[in-house]
Amino acid sequence: MQVDGQVRVMLVEARSLFREALRTVMESEPDLRIVAEAADANEAVATAERVRPDVAFVEVNLPGTDGIDVVRRIRDRVPHCRALLLADEEETGLLLRAIEAGASGFLTKDCPLARFIDSTRAIHRGEVVIPPRMLGGLLSHLIHRRREQDVAMRVLSRLTPREREVLGLLAHGATNDAIARRLVISPETARTHVHNLLGKLDVHSRLQAAAFVLQNGLLEHLAGAEP
Amino acid sequence: MNLSLSRRPARKADVWVHLARDENALFDPRSGAVHLLNDTALAIWDLCDGDTYPVEMIDAVCDLSGMHPDVVTEDIERVLSEFDRVGLVEWIE
Numbered sequence: 337m338q339v340d341g342q343v344r345v346m347l348v349e350a351r352s353l354f355r356e357a358l359r360t361v362m363e364s365e366p367d368l369r370i371v372a373e374a375a376d377a378n379e380a381v382a383t384a385e386r387v388r389p390d391v392a393f394v395e396v397n398l399p400g401t402d403g404i405d406v407v408r409r410i411r412d413r414v415p416h417c418r419a420l421l422l423a424d425e426e427e428t429g430l431l432l433r434a435i436e437a438g439a440s441g442f443l444t445k446d447c448p449l450a451r452f453i454d455s456t457r458a459i460h461r462g463e464v465v466i467p468p469r470m471l472g473g474l475l476s477h478l479i480h481r482r483r484e485q486d487v488a489m490r491v492l493s494r495l496t497p498r499e500r501e502v503l504g505l506l507a508h509g510a511t512n513d514a515i516a517r518r519l520v521i522s523p524e525t526a527r528t529h530v531h532n533l534l535g536k537l538d539v540h541s542r543l544q545a546a547a548f549v550l551q552n553g554l555l556e557h558l559a560g561a562e563p
Numbered sequence: 564m565n566l567s568l569s570r571r572p573a574r575k576a577d578v579w580v581h582l583a584r585d586e587n588a589l590f591d592p593r594s595g596a597v598h599l600l601n602d603t604a605l606a607i608w609d610l611c612d613g614d615t616y617p618v619e620m621i622d623a624v625c626d627l628s629g630m631h632p633d634v635v636t637e638d639i640e641r642v643l644s645e646f647d648r649v650g651l652v653e654w655i656e
């Protein structure tokens with residue numbers, strides 16, 4: 337949502353001094369405009385919903401919750417808003433969580449102020465901003481995750497369509513009776529399906545089967561199985 | 564160079580990496596050559612672990628950036644070709 341071609345920016349940062357610095361440097365750029373500031377998580381999400389900025393800079397250490405949760409909530413409620421996480425240091429685990437929460441960028445607070453300007457424009461253009469030294473680690477993680485998903489998909493392909501439905505319901509926490517009612521089958525048949533799919537997945541409990549689905553992001557491949 | 568589906572690039576063990584604030588460099592003690600890397604090349608270098616196929620590198624970059632696979636393929640192919648040309652990597656079948 338641009339007004340007069342400007343990128344509308346929101347700053348979410350607990351320390352007012354840092355916000356002041358960012359505001360000063362951004363407001364010297366004619367194509368950027370600070371439209372809101374917030375100092376804690378709840379204020380940030382509520383303000384984002386009201387103001388609907390194009391870009392949100394979110395500090396990782398916020399009172400009340402962490403910045404990653406704020407990124408996730410802002411992305412849920414204002415999907416067009418691109419979020420960038422501000423961290424104290426380059427930490428791969430944090431970067432991964434930020435990307436998974438929907439962040440489009442990650443910067444450390446000690447980077448040159450000009451980088452904030454460039455990054456704002458870049459993520460507004462749809463680019464992803466990652467510190468160069470962290471890119472290899474991030475890509476490596478994505479590759480490993482994809483491999484695990486490929487393996488999981490191969491395992492999933494061993495299941496019959498009916499067993500997939502049962503697995504989907506099971507992943508939502510359904511009991512055998514609930515599965516039976518949902519699929520209009522007897523509880524004994526539901527139990528047999530569960531027994532068979534546990535064997536095919538090579539797991540020993542319903543909990544492990546549910547974890548297999550959730551950890552590998554397979555729910556979408558079990559569509560139509562919502563309880 | 565066509566990216567092979569069956570070969571994985573591996574960094575040669577004796578190549579040194581030097582990371583400075585604004586510059587990344589590889590030093591090959593066998594040739595005495597210093598190779599400057601841009602950010603993309605550095606990331607690709609990190610992925611030359613002897614375990615990762617070039618197509619996996621391409622998929623990961625596409626997933627992350629949303630860039631077209633043809634563009635990413637061209638970039639990665641160029642970087643790996645250069646690593647190969649100056650003898651910084653070996654290929655594992």
